[in-house]
Amino acid sequence: MASMAPLRQFSACLRCVRQPATGAFAANGTTIRLLSTTPAVREELQTEKGTSTPPPPPPTPASAQGESRDIPEYMKKWGRLDPNRVEDKRAERRLIRRDGVLPIGSRRRRAAIRRSAMRKTDEIPFEQLPYQCFQEARKILLEDRQEKLKQIETQKLRLKNLMAQDPAVSGGERAKEARIKSMKEHLNELIILADINDPIVKKKFEDGQGDMNKPIYRYLADRKWRQYKRPLLEQRLTQMNIVPDFLPALDTVVDIELAFGRKVIQPGDFVDSSVSEKMPRLRVQSFEQGEKLVSVVVVDGDVPVPEKDGFTYRCHFIASNIPISPTQTSIPFTMIGHRDSKATTPAEKQIALPWLPPWAHKGAPYHRLAVFVLEQKDGHKLDVTEIMNTKRDGFRLRSFIDKQQLKPLGATLFRTQWDDSMAEVMRRAGFGDQVDVEFKHKRVEPLPYKRRTERMR
């Protein structure tokens, strides 16, 4: 136990290390992975997703219960220690040492909570806190909200009237459509403005409890995504030339998170071949209302062709007819694969081309593997049996998109290169004959006058 206690204490300290808002990503693309980063990233994920999955439980109840056997007698005598209420230094230290939990907030706050609990004063809800300026501010905001609600009502009525209007009166079909569009935009703006000043909405969003079915939370999540994650993704996509190489242009509108098992891959990371052997897991957060059917395509853009001294494409994965919505964000391909194996007819399947583990020759430059999420037109289902015939080598994403009438919603990428486990992965994937192939730089003979001569020595 004596050796256990400081260890746990250390992990507790690690958890409190303040992470930058990015999670574990430095600006230059290198990852700094600490033990503590994973929960932090998961929290961030939660905030954006806004689903009701519970946060990773703090190790208090379960682990403390599980380890209660080896807690020594003198520690049990300390009694129950509440991380919200411990006030003095000794209790804090005991809490960290025995339960491995850090006290929450400042000592002053904890003292205040403890005192009020001792006095049995009932907690005042946030909106009723007796601060004059705050209450005046709330009055102003509520008044504004009422105004906005009234405006929404009138705007809805106007929109309804316009829809019923004869196009000849409103100046032609096109003018009417343009007016309807602008009025709808204004209506959406008003709906956002009605709730944007609500502190409870802000609090809920920050806690990750926002309901993504409501426009305000979708708006906030979108704004947050566009502040950091999207610029970062854009940077990676342009720096690694995804945009001109795979697609002529791309405007990402969904937040995609790629993970292999529990390991989240930041865009552009090198992934070990043993890790990427299994199918990935996608989390696609869309910020627009309604359900969409999407296809997911994974393409390798750097397959070397030594004969032509160039590169070609290879398709690693195609899955179609996957529904996503603001609340339905997860695409677990492993589960989809299980469902597919139970399907009776090939048309019911969703995975058209099964996952081919990314592989690279020894000595070849790294391979970029881009993951694209493509929206199917008008929510129509694609014919999977037809896509099954797609050839993997020389796959062209542009032609595929044109042929299937898809619209790219977003992309992310990871990289792969030769590593220690690559040979085994290739053998398992059926490329055993390629294992021994090694790419080497061609030796360029220096021109005669560039040779080092006696004179130069």
Next chain:
Amino acid sequence: MRPPLWRPVFRPLNPSSCCSRNLLSPRIHSPRKPVVAPCTSPFSTTARLGKRSKGKANAADPRVTAIRYHLQHPLTPRPLHFSRTRYLRHWTIHRAWMLFLRKRRRAEELELERQYESMRAACEHLRLMDDNGMTVPPAEAGGQGADPGTLGPRGKEVGRLYRGAMRKVGIWGSVPVEYARAQVDFPSREGWNHGWTR
């Protein structure tokens, strides 16, 4: 590390908490005799850093601790951290204040616009008025805007008051004419807006 000499150091003259006890503690009449502060270094106003002794004598009053905590500070003060609810309250008040300012600004703009429009309507009325106080059609009235002196087909009879009102003579008699427009560092990029029409 010793602090630089030029920095004010707030430290009790005696390492023990005797002086604070004397000044602040209500327990002056306690049976224990208060420790008299012996002046250890007569040539200095600041106290020497004596060795810290672990004992009952050093256990300070929490109020004294609080005061010392607020007096002794490093060069950079600690950052202002709000608690969660305090921050949310602050945010609420800030948003409400911004909303209030915006609404007030909008109201001021609207008021100014209303005043301008009513002035313009009055001038237009004068321009279209003949000597009998009757309104004439715009085709018969004189010029407006940049050339208010131009007469219409009915001559001086129409818009007499308007022409008088538009005369700028003597307006800048007592004030420098430079104040006619807001003074800026550079002339505007396209000196005059020729394309402007009402």
